[in-house]
Amino acid sequence: MxxxxxxxxxxxxxxxxxxxxxxxxxxxxxxxxxxxxxxxxxxxxxxxxxxxxxxxxxxxxxxxxxxxxxxxxxxxxxxxxxxMGMIFQQFNLLEQRSVLENICYPLEIEKMPKKERTARAKELLELVDMEEKANAYPSRLSGGQKQRTAIARALATNxxxxxxxxxxxxxxxxxxxxxxxxxxxxxxxxxxxxxxxxxxxxxxxxxxxxxxxxxxxxxxxxGEVKEVFLNPKSKTARQLILPDKDEAGLDAGRVYRQMLIELPEDEEKKNLVREFFRRNKIYFKEGENGA
Amino acid sequence: MNQQMMELLADGIRETLYMTIVSTIIAYLAGIPLGVISFVTDKQGICKNRAVHFTVGIFINLVRSMPFLILLVAIIPFTRLLVGTTIGSTATIVPLVVAAAPYVARMVESSLKEVNPGVIEAAMSMGSSRFQIIYKVLLPEAKPSLLAGVLISMATILGYSAMAGFVGGGGLGAIAINYGYYRYQTDIMLITVALLVLIVQLFQEVGMRIVSRTDRRR
The missing domain is CATH 3.40.50.300 (P-loop containing nucleotide triphosphate hydrolases)
Structure with missing residues (x-):
């Protein structure tokens, strides 16, 4: 592709x-x-x-x-x-256009007739769950709503x-x-x-x-996310998976990863483990692994 | 104050408004393209072109650095060629436009610079042509700032139009000079000044209200 x-x-x-x-x-x-x-x-x-x-x-x-x-x-x-649609960190919505008009922009570029444009934009609003904000302006939206609008806009041209x-x-x-x-x-x-x-x-x-x-x-x-996540080879990957650089931190990282594998397919529990480790920046000493 | 004086002032107001408004419109017709060209050909612009940017910049600076009174006299032959006369309000419009257009171009350019570059990038990522970016993104996004610029330009042009009274232009400026200055009628002088202040205030107040109503960012 x-x-x-x-x-x-x-x-x-x-x-x-x-x-x-x-x-x-x-x-x-x-x-x-x-x-x-x-x-x-x-x-x-x-x-x-x-x-x-x-x-x-x-x-x-x-x-x-x-x-x-x-x-x-x-x-x-x-x-x-x-x-190729694109979305950005800062959303980059047209501030003088409403949510609906923002989504219509790429369709205007394609010279789609107005009626079809509006119909298509409404479909997309439904997809991103923003129907009730169709006529709002970006300054009135939360970050999440802005990104939803940006996603709808990026998807407008299929x-x-x-x-x-x-x-x-x-x-x-x-x-x-x-x-x-x-x-x-x-x-x-x-x-x-x-x-x-x-x-x-x-x-x-x-x-x-x-x-x-x-x-x-x-x-x-x-590689596959699981591979890289469980067995990071490069220094950068290790630092990204567990921000603490020292040895103890890496051990904690191993525990953390093992716990994630062993946990059943339960996203919520996994997320709890993730939160816990990240918030507390827990360190494990040698020998205490798996405790 | 007698009837005659009142009529004179009423004519003055009409002429001043006529000169200011028509000059502003024509100055924008020339200034917007000039400002857009200068903006898009700049280093980070969507049609980067050093030669064009440089040339436009020189032209704008050249006219901008000329004192208006000098410009007014210097382009008399050009004015005569264009409108057939060099006195009266219509003749004044020519130097007003020549002086204001580069000024307007700079105002437009600085308004466009306020547009978030990220939005331009997003428009490009959606496959917009350069022309579409200019008239569908840059100008609409800069609209509130452009309108605020119109108000500032209008006040400046109004001031210039009063100066033109010295060399046979019409309007309130001419009345202030001919009656207030040459004939020592201080009351007329004060009244015209007060009227000019009033007009500027009115433009500014009404204009800013329109600007804030059209700006979707608040």
């Missing part, structure tokens, strides 16, 4: 050259939820912007449905972008892919959970391929099928 081949992106300011993305190759399959995780400054936002060419890679190729976007003309690129750039990072835990559930629903119901950029392991762990761990513009490791 999406193939990145040796993508490199350099930014040059006056006397410095910064390599934000360094020779990254990725293959994202149709219908999956793919996570790209890393600390801030790792280059993940730049990488995701290379997918729809909001950033033009310095080197490398981007393929979308077997078409090379990096060599596409402007018109082709715009058509491709209409098949895209194949949804790019999420830190889509839950500005939200509280409850809103985060409901947005992630919504993304999962969209993935299952509509078969939309989703790419999620995040610095929170929790986000990736909750809905992603596969994950790539990024730091310094490079992919440190990638």
């Amino acid at each position: 999406i193939r990145l081949e040796h993508i490199t992106k350099e930014f040059s300011s006056k006397n410095k050259k910064i390599t934000a993305v360094n020779d990254v190759s990725l293959h994202i399959k149709k219908g999956e939820i793919y996570g790209i995780i890393g600390f801030s400054g790792a280059g993940k936002s730049t990488l995701v912007r290379c997918i729809n060419l909001l950033e033009i890679p310095t080197a490398g190729r981007v393929y979308f449905e077997n078409k090379e976007l990096t060599s596409a003309g402007e018109k082709e690129l715009r058509t491709a972008r209409q098949k 895209p194949e892919v949804l790019l999420c750039d830190e889509a839950t990072s500005a939200l509280d835990p409850i809103a985060t959970r409901s947005i992630l559930a919504l993304l999962k629903k969209i993935n299952e119901m509509l078969g939309v391929t989703i790419i999620i950029i995040s610095h929170e392991m929790q986000v990736v762990e909750q809905i992603c099928d596969r994950v790539a761990v990024m730091s310094n513009g490079m992919i440190q490791e990638s």
Whole structure:
């Protein structure tokens, strides 16, 4: 579905050259939820912007449905972008337009007649559970409601892919959970391929099928979320899974992971364990593991 | 104050309003495209183009740095060519527009700079063309700020129009100069000044009310 081949992106300011993305190759399959995780400054936002060419890679190729976007003309690129929705950390809604009008925007771009536009927008409002806010303006919405609107807007043109750039990072835990559930629903119901950029392991762990761990513009490791989560090989992955860097912390990490595997398929209990460990930053001494 | 004086002042108000409003409209017709071009060709703009940005910038600064009274006299031949005369309110509109358009362009540009770059990025991610971004995103999103700019521009143009009274322009400025200054009629001078203040106040008050009513951010 999406193939990145040796993508490199350099930014040059006056006397410095910064390599934000360094020779990254990725293959994202149709219908999956793919996570790209890393600390801030790792280059993940730049990488995701290379997918729809909001950033033009310095080197490398981007393929979308077997078409090379990096060599596409402007018109082709715009058509491709209409098949790739994108949502952002700061929502980026049009502030002078109501929720309904925001959702209509991409359809106006496509020159869909007004009646059809409104009908389609109403369908989407229902999908994201925002019907009663149709005529509200973004300034009156909560963060979660803004992101729901943004999701509806991104889905208006029936895209194949949804790019999420830190889509839950500005939200509280409850809103985060409901947005992630919504993304999962969209993935299952509509078969939309989703790419999620995040610095929170929790986000990736909750809905992603596969994950790539990024730091310094490079992919440190990638694979099934379960694999990476249970057996992190790179330093970055270990730091992300359990923020405490010292030995004791890593031991706690092992316990924590084991508990999660051993727990039955009970999301609520698992979440409790997660919360508990994270809140208390619990340390285990050698030998006390499994206690 | 006699009947004649009242009529004179009423004419003055009419002429001043005519000059100010028509000049503002034409100045915006020229200033909006100029401001948009300057904005979109800037470094972070959607049609980055250094040469165009630089040229437009030079042109704007050139006209902006010229004192209005000098500009007024300097473009007399151009005014005559365009309207056939150099006196009266219609003739004054020409230098007013020439002076105000670059000013308006800068106002427009700074309003556009207030638009959240993230929103522009989102519009691009949805496959908008540059032209669509300008008229569906940039201008509508900047609308409250643009309208507030119109009010400021109007007050400035009104001030300029009064200055034009010195070189044969019409309106309240001309009355203040011809009666208040040359004929030492201090009362006329004071009345015209008071009227000018009143007009500016009125524009500002009514205008700001419209601005805050149309702004969806609050």
